[in-house]
Amino acid sequence: MYEILEIKEIAKETYMAKVKAPLIAKKFKPGHFVIVRVHEKGERIPLTIVKADKREGNITLIFKVVGKTTLMLSRMSCGDSLADIVGPLGNPSEIDKFGNVICIGGGVGIAPIYPIVKALKNAGNYVITIIGARSSDYLFLEKELSEISDELYIATDDGSKGFKGFVTDVLKSILEKRGDQINRVIVIGPTIMMKIAAEITRPLKIKTIASLNPIMVDGTGMCGACRVKVAGEIKFACVHGPEFDAHEVDFDELINRLNMYKELEYQALEKYLGEKSEK
Amino acid sequence: MRKLPLDKRLRSFDEVALGYDLKEATLEAQRCLQCKDPPCVKACPLHVNIPKFIKLLREGKLKEAANVILEQNPFPSICGRVCPQEELCQSACALSKIGEPVAIGRLERFIGDYILENNITLPKKTVSGNKLKIAIVGSGPAGLSAAYFLSMHSCEVTVFEALHEFGGVLVYGIPNFRLPKEIVYKEIERLKASGVKFVKNVIVGKTVTVKEILEFYDAVFIGTGAGLPNILNIPGTNLCEVYSANEFLIRINLMRAYKFPNYDTPIKVGRKVIVIGGGNVAMDVARCARRLGADVTIVYRRTEKEMPARREEIENAKEEGVKFKFLASPVRIIGENGHVKGVEFIRMKLGEPDESGRRRPIPIPGSEFVMECDTVVFAIGQSPNPLIPNTTPEIKTNQWGCIIIDKNNMTTMPRVFAGGDIVSGAATVVEAVADGKKAAFSMMKLLGK
Numbered sequence: 249m250y251e252i253l254e255i256k257e258i259a260k261e262t263y264m265a266k267v268k269a270p271l272i273a274k275k276f277k278p279g280h281f282v283i284v285r286v287h288e289k290g291e292r293i294p295l296t297i298v299k300a301d302k303r304e305g306n307i308t309l310i311f312k313v314v315g316k317t318t319l320m321l322s323r324m325s326c327g328d329s330l331a332d333i334v335g336p337l338g339n340p341s342e343i344d345k346f347g348n349v350i351c352i353g354g355g356v357g358i359a360p361i362y363p364i365v366k367a368l369k370n371a372g373n374y375v376i377t378i379i380g381a382r383s384s385d386y387l388f389l390e391k392e393l394s395e396i397s398d399e400l401y402i403a404t405d406d407g408s409k410g411f412k413g414f415v416t417d418v419l420k421s422i423l424e425k426r427g428d429q430i431n432r433v434i435v436i437g438p439t440i441m442m443k444i445a446a447e448i449t450r451p452l453k454i455k456t457i458a459s460l461n462p463i464m465v466d467g468t469g470m471c472g473a474c475r476v477k478v479a480g481e482i483k484f485a486c487v488h489g490p491e492f493d494a495h496e497v498d499f500d501e502l503i504n505r506l507n508m509y510k511e512l513e514y515q516a517l518e519k520y521l522g523e524k525s526e527k
Numbered sequence: 528m529r530k531l532p533l534d535k536r537l538r539s540f541d542e543v544a545l546g547y548d549l550k551e552a553t554l555e556a557q558r559c560l561q562c563k564d565p566p567c568v569k570a571c572p573l574h575v576n577i578p579k580f581i582k583l584l585r586e587g588k589l590k591e592a593a594n595v596i597l598e599q600n601p602f603p604s605i606c607g608r609v610c611p612q613e614e615l616c617q618s619a620c621a622l623s624k625i626g627e628p629v630a631i632g633r634l635e636r637f638i639g640d641y642i643l644e645n646n647i648t649l650p651k652k653t654v655s656g657n658k659l660k661i662a663i664v665g666s667g668p669a670g671l672s673a674a675y676f677l678s679m680h681s682c683e684v685t686v687f688e689a690l691h692e693f694g695g696v697l698v699y700g701i702p703n704f705r706l707p708k709e710i711v712y713k714e715i716e717r718l719k720a721s722g723v724k725f726v727k728n729v730i731v732g733k734t735v736t737v738k739e740i741l742e743f744y745d746a747v748f749i750g751t752g753a754g755l756p757n758i759l760n761i762p763g764t765n766l767c768e769v770y771s772a773n774e775f776l777i778r779i780n781l782m783r784a785y786k787f788p789n790y791d792t793p794i795k796v797g798r799k800v801i802v803i804g805g806g807n808v809a810m811d812v813a814r815c816a817r818r819l820g821a822d823v824t825i826v827y828r829r830t831e832k833e834m835p836a837r838r839e840e841i842e843n844a845k846e847e848g849v850k851f852k853f854l855a856s857p858v859r860i861i862g863e864n865g866h867v868k869g870v871e872f873i874r875m876k877l878g879e880p881d882e883s884g885r886r887r888p889i890p891i892p893g894s895e896f897v898m899e900c901d902t903v904v905f906a907i908g909q910s911p912n913p914l915i916p917n918t919t920p921e922i923k924t925n926q927w928g929c930i931i932i933d934k935n936n937m938t939t940m941p942r943v944f945a946g947g948d949i950v951s952g953a954a955t956v957v958e959a960v961a962d963g964k965k966a967a968f969s970m971m972k973l974l975g976k
């Protein structure tokens with residue numbers, strides 16, 4: 249049913265998969281995500297839609313291998329089918345003519361930032377994109393992003409490409425020079441990175457949007473697993489988000505909740521790898 | 528009724544109530560007085576002809592008994608198991624004035640299981656020109672019931688479900704030990720066999736809109752339930768190991784977390800679990816947690832007498848070692864390094880009765896106390912699912928978020944009908960089935976070509 253039309257490794261531990269999903273493709277807007285179940289006994293995991301082809305009826309996902317589900321997905325081939333895919337979920341990103349916008353994608357966060365950069369550019373904004381990863385091996389979509397961004401900056405932790413350091417360091421140096429000209433910052437990546445970015449923009453009072461990635465189950469507002477605290481209120485990221493005002497998000501709580509199943513997830517992965525090596 | 532032995536209950540999710548065999552059922556059926564103007568029938572939301580099916584049962588005419596039930600109730604195997612009979616059919620039974628009422632639910636379950644085993648279906652009825660094309664949104668009991676009655680009258684029916692399994696609360700909420708998943712699957716298979724189409728992974732309002740559906744269908748029935756969990760915003764609510772009952776039960780029932788790591792979805796149960804609430808949902812959570820090896824306490828702010836849960840389920844929970852603490856309400860959840868360490872409660876006393884007729888709990892100042900635990904589950908109710916009203920402004924809701932309907936179960940949007948928990952707020956399976964049935968007949972009456 250949900251056939252994989254194409255799947256390939258595009259960077260270290262990072263894969264791109266094109267999946268048949270005509271109804272979802274038709275409704276796609278930047279910022280939307282889907283919930284995927286790889287096999288009949290599988291978990292439901294959220295992945296952002298990077299691209300959609302309405303005519304061909306397919307969507308493109310980019311994912312990083314971090315645990316059992318993403319590992320299994322990476323081992324699937326063209327022609328295989330996913331057990332389930334449902335969406336589009338979440339609210340689309342707010343796209344408008346803001347003026348000068350900085351878009352930041354850290355790690356696999358480069359994938360979800362791509363459709364936003366594209367839409368903001370189409371809406372007539374001046375878009376400065378900052379992407380970063382551990383090293384150059386982990387970078388992807390550089391070419392595509394450089395084509396649609398007015399400025400593109402790259403940062404790597406080890407300096408193997410671009411600026412040596414974090415994307416937030418680049419953000420800081422841009423804001424030091426041109427902070428008063430920036431109308432909005434959008435940041436997607438590891439939670440700690442989004443937290444630091446929010447701290448940088450807070451004193452400058454630049455509206456900053458973060459796309460949160462809490463653990464989800466149904467993705468439709470039924471379980472509350474994805475709850476986050478925003479401006480002191482409980483919000484469900486899957487239906488009220490996933491994008492929120494970064495200055496109001498309780499990131500420490502989110503970081504804590506993301507680690508909740510760490511040991512159990514490791515156990516599932518170990519078991520899977522054990523079974524694979526026995527064969 | 529025979530039950531699974533206690534040691535087996537605590538080690539598995541197998542069904543606890545084992546049901547009657549033919550001999551037991553016949554014996555129980557003998558007790559019915561065959562009342563002339565049977566009060567039990569009026570008290571059943573589906574108006575099952577109870578004395579008639581019981582009479583046929585005791586005469587050994589099981590197939591005929593099955594047909595009598597199926598005229599009114601598509602899912603006797605389910606209702607027989609989960610209806611609160613003590614408040615419905617059985618509470619009205621003439622025998623209840625002098626002793627035990629007839630065990631109508633158990634008898635209905637017996638016939639329901641006979642129907643599934645022998646694959647009994649009523650022949651389709653073609654009322655002139657009923658051949659409507661109907662979309663059902665949500666595959667809970669309301670949606671399934673509407674699908675059954677429409678399909679039985681030769682309408683073309685498609686059911687759209689957001690999740691990856693069909694059945695609504697019957698599969699994601701009510702645990703296997705009360706309602707085996709097999710039963711729900713078989714009922715859905717029967718509907719498929721009668722021509723109802725089922726499509727999973729479609730969120731109406733997101734994947735397709737109600738308007739788009741109306742372009743291809745004569746009418747839509749909305750049975751999206753009350754799936755939005757209530758969570759208390761007290762300090763500590765967002766610590767790890769604090770669950771809504773819905774998340775806890777979805778992980779266990781829908782995602783099979785009790786079979787982790789054979790299934791991939793994990794759950795953290797810990798050694799000591801506190802469940803906050805006093806309804807059927809609280810009992811289900813507590814009994815699941817017991818089966819996963821935890822020491823479980825249900826904390827309820829009123830007393831045992833006011834608990835809304837069914838007696839039978841409270842008894843089952845007690846037998847399985849669930850502890851109860853009454854007249855206490857949570858003030859904050861205490862954490863350490865982000866993990867739950869305990870809950871601080873305040874003691875309550877009962878005041879005057881409130882709107883619901885139950886005595887209102889009032890906190891006693893200065894009576895705070897702490898109970899240690901490593902998992903907390905909130906089972907304090909669910910609200911109507913807001914997804915469709917939010918994306919379909921034509922469909923109006925009341926102040927509680929329930930979809931407003933007229934006497935034909937039609938919403939404020941023409942050709943769109945609704946029923947079940949989305950209309951009434953969290954209620955019962957049989958009321959949802961009754962709503963689906965009523966809406967089905969309204970659709971045929973109002974739109975039948």
Ligand SMILES: Cc1cc2nc3c(=O)[nH]c(=O)nc-3n(C[C@H](O)[C@H](O)[C@H](O)COP(=O)(O)OP(=O)(O)OC[C@H]3O[C@@H](n4cnc5c(N)ncnc54)[C@H](O)[C@@H]3O)c2cc1C
Pocket residue numbers: 281291293294295296297310311312313314315316317318319356359360460461462463464490506507509510513514517
């Ligand atoms: C709205 C949303 C959009 C997302 N989009 C993408 C995307 O486009 N590409 C991508 O690679 N990833 C994305 N993620 C994260 C992705 O869902 C997780 O990486 C995935 O669930 C991990 O599953 P697993 O079984 O492979 O790993 P697991 O074994 O379950 O987890 C390994 C580690 O990953 C983290 N993790 C687990 N579940 C989640 C989760 N739901 N969200 C975030 N981190 C998690 C935990 O810290 C955990 O320790 C998104 C998450 C959200 C909420």
Ligand SMILES: Cc1cc2nc3c(=O)[nH]c(=O)nc-3n(C[C@H](O)[C@H](O)[C@H](O)COP(=O)(O)OP(=O)(O)OC[C@H]3O[C@@H](n4cnc5c(N)ncnc54)[C@H](O)[C@@H]3O)c2cc1C
Pocket residue numbers: 609610611664665666667668669670687688689690694695696697700701729730731732750751752753754776807808811912914915946947948949953954955956957959
């Ligand atoms: C744990 C628990 C135990 C219970 N125990 C009992 C009991 O013992 N006896 C009893 O009588 N009642 C019980 N109830 C209540 C009973 O289950 C409900 O009243 C009943 O299921 C309501 O039926 P419904 O069809 O209205 O909705 P639901 O059963 O909630 O089904 C709604 C369905 O619609 C789907 N849906 C929602 N939104 C969309 C959308 N936009 N598009 C597509 N699909 C959508 C949902 O995924 C779900 O499958 C219990 C409830 C719970 C939670």
Ligand code: SF4
Pocket residue numbers: 570571572573574575577600606607610612615616617631632635957
């Ligand atoms: S459907 Fe429920 S209320 Fe009606 S007779 Fe059967 S058990 Fe009783």
Ligand code: SF4
Pocket residue numbers: 558559560561562565566567568577578619620621622629631
């Ligand atoms: S009220 Fe009781 S005794 Fe009378 S017909 Fe109904 S089940 Fe039988």
Ligand code: FES
Pocket residue numbers: 463464465466467468469470471472473474475484485486487
């Ligand atoms: S993932 Fe279940 S409510 Fe958001």
